[in-house]
Amino acid sequence: EIVLTQSPGTLSLSPGERATLSCRASQSVRRYLAWYQQKPGQAPRLVMYGASSRATGIPDRFSGSGSGAEFTLTVSRLEPEDFAVYYCQQYDSSPPTFGQGTKVEIK
Amino acid sequence: QVQLQESGPGLVKPSQTLSLTCTVSGGSISNGDSYYTWIRQHPGKGPEWIGYKFYSGRTYYNPSLESRVTISVDTSKNQFSLKLDSVTAADTAVYYCARISLWLGEFSHFDLWGRGTLVTVSS
Numbered sequence: 001e002i003v004l005t006q007s008p009g010t011l012s013l014s015p016g017e018r019a020t021l022s023c024r025a026s027q028s029v030r031r032y033l034a035w036y037q038q039k040p041g042q043a044p045r046l047v048m049y050g051a052s053s054r055a056t057g058i059p060d061r062f063s064g065s066g067s068g069a070e071f072t073l074t075v076s077r078l079e080p081e082d083f084a085v086y087y088c089q090q091y092d093s094s095p096p097t098f099g100q101g102t103k104v105e106i107k
Numbered sequence: 108q109v110q111l112q113e114s115g116p117g118l119v120k121p122s123q124t125l126s127l128t129c130t131v132s133g134g135s136i137s138n139g140d141s142y143y144t145w146i147r148q149h150p151g152k153g154p155e156w157i158g159y160k161f162y163s164g165r166t167y168y169n170p171s172l173e174s175r176v177t178i179s180v181d182t183s184k185n186q187f188s189l190k191l192d193s194v195t196a197a198d199t200a201v202y203y204c205a206r207i208s209l210w211l212g213e214f215s216h217f218d219l220w221g222r223g224t225l226v227t228v229s230s
Binding site: 001032034036042043044045046049050053055087089091094095096097098099100101 | 152153154155156167169170171203208210211213214215216217218220221222223
């Protein structure tokens with residue numbers, strides 16, 4: 001199965017700063033890469049799919065890029081509600097797999 | 108709009124069978140455009156995909172769980188269910204049902220999730 005490695009494990013930033021999260025796949029997943037946001041006690045929420053397409057209701061401060069095995073999720077200016085754990089997920093090949101997560105915390 | 112709701116026991120004894128149901132409301136489970144699946148998440152870890160069985164009969168389970176997993180569909184109740192045999196403490200997790208979405212005609216991501224249900228395996 002494809003292994004997704006996210007970095008960094010934790011990102012400590014202040015509101016208004018830029019967040020850059022990385023996801024590396026053990027082999028090419030083309031652009032079948034999605035990102036999720038998860039807050040404590042809640043289910044993951046889809047943020048990005050197809051590497052760079054925002055999900056419904058996601059503000060345009062969120063952007064995604066990459067293809068093949070290297071992907072990035074960027075939040076241009078962090079709002080208080082953006083502090084959460086973010087997971088990447090691939091579905092280029094079965095079984096679909098998730099990364100271990102990046103926690104974006106308030107500095 | 109479509110909503111998903113998991114239900115089932117929150118506590119299961121070791122070696123027994125974990126059984127959960129997901130009820131789909133606001134849409135038909137036998138809609139050919141909708142695909143539903145089970146995902147679990149161990150405390151502090153990334154989600155782990157369990158598998159799916161569609162109303163059409165198409166089935167695929169995560170190879171890591173395949174020997175213990177059965178997913179079934181009840182179109183009359185608009186529900187799908189998960190059974191996981193011979194559970195151990197390692198099966199303690201939050202279990203979610205979710206909807207699989209297509210992108211460019213292929214399975215791609217999970218665009219709708221239930222709230223999840225915590226299942227603890229303990230005697």
